[in-house]
Amino acid sequence: MTTDASAPxxxxxxxxxxxxxxxxxxxxxxxxxxxxxxxxxGKFKRAQKAQAQVVEGRIGPPGPANRRVVLAKPMSYMNLxxxxxxxxxxxxxxxxxxxxxxxxxLDIDYGxxxxxxxxGDNGHNGLKSMTKAMGPDYxxxxxxxxxxxxxxxxxxxxxxxxxxxxxxxxxxxxxRAADAVECLVTEGLERAQSAYNA
Numbered sequence: 001m002t003t004d005a006s007a008p009x010x011x012x013x014x015x016x017x018x019x020x021x022x023x024x025x026x027x028x029x030x031x032x033x034x035x036x037x038x039x040x041x042g043k044f045k046r047a048q049k050a051q052a053q054v055v056e057g058r059i060g061p062p063g064p065a066n067r068r069v070v071l072a073k074p075m076s077y078m079n080l081x082x083x084x085x086x087x088x089x090x091x092x093x094x095x096x097x098x099x100x101x102x103x104x105x106l107d108i109d110y111g112x113x114x115x116x117x118x119x120g121d122n123g124h125n126g127l128k129s130m131t132k133a134m135g136p137d138y139x140x141x142x143x144x145x146x147x148x149x150x151x152x153x154x155x156x157x158x159x160x161x162x163x164x165x166x167x168x169x170x171x172x173x174x175x176r177a178a179d180a181v182e183c184l185v186t187e188g189l190e191r192a193q194s195a196y197n198a
Contacts, residue, residue, distance in 0.1 A: 008068040009059075009185050010094040011036060012085050014103040014126035016159075017075045023161035025145045026078060028174070029102040029126075032143070033071050035178045044073060050087035051076045060186035067185045070094070079125035082133030089134065099138035100181060101130060104158060108144035110166060111173040112198045113180055115141050117189055123154075139184060143177055 013033025014026075021027050037044055040057030047054045055071040070092050074084040089099055097117070103126055108114060118136045121127035130138065148157035162170055176196070184192040 004095070006068075007095050007098055008070055008092055009098045009100065010070045010072060010085070010089055010092060011100045011181055011185075012072045012074065012081070012088075012102065012130075014078060014081055014101055015073065016078050017073075021159070024159050025104050025162055026158040028104045028143045028145065028177075030073050031170075031174045032102045032141075032177045032181065033073050035174055036069075036181060037071050039178065039182075040069070040071070042071070044071075047072070047084075047088060047091075049091040050074075050084040052084040052088060054088065059182050065186045069185060079129055081126045082129035082131070085130050086133040096134055096137050097139070099130075099134075100141060100184065101127060101138060102141045102143065102177065102181065103127060104145045105142035106145060106147055106154065106158070108142060108146075110144055110146040111169060111176075112144035113141065113173075113177055113196050114144075115139065115180060115184055115189060115193050115197055139189065141177060141180055141184070143173070 013029035015030035037055040042055035042057050044053035044055050052075055053073045058066055059069050060066040072088050074081045076084050117139050121131055180192055180196040
């Protein structure tokens with residue numbers, strides 16, 4: 001599948017809108033998107049054509065590796081992310097292979113990162129909605145949050161804030177996730193996987 005190297009990238013941080021969700025494990029995608037926005041020197045503003053907030057900017061060194069990116073946070077709630085993401089993809093003329101979903105992942109240890117292209121949704125409602133809307137052929141950056149302790153329900157676990165022990169390392173892991181996104185966009189999936197997939 002060839003895509004135009006000059007086509008923009010759409011980096012989607014998945015999460016739920018509203019201050020009550022801001023520190024939740026489920027919102028780690030928003031945290032990574034916020035850091036990337038800071039790095040490109042932009043502030044999120046309401047998108048014209050979609051229920052989302054966006055920042056437009058560039059990632060990478062000057063020259064051929066410099067990439068135009070649209071950073072997005074869907075404002076639709078996690079399980080309806082597909083609509084806003086597809087609207088943004090179409091509006092900015094982004095090939096599906098240039099869409100990156102940054103999301104929490106239960107099945108890998110806290111702070112571990114995994115980059116991949118395509119695949120299933122592993123029960124993640126944000127991915128499920130995106131795949132239903134545009135097919136599975138987009139990139140994912142899976143940010144490990146680990147499994148719930150004891151008998152805690154998954155839904156309760158993902159909608160809780162990171163623990164105080166986890167928060168000590170959270171900034172470092174979010175920073176590393178933002179680095180991984182930049183590497184994917186500027187240097188390609190294989191290079192990013194070898195550098196960041198634990």
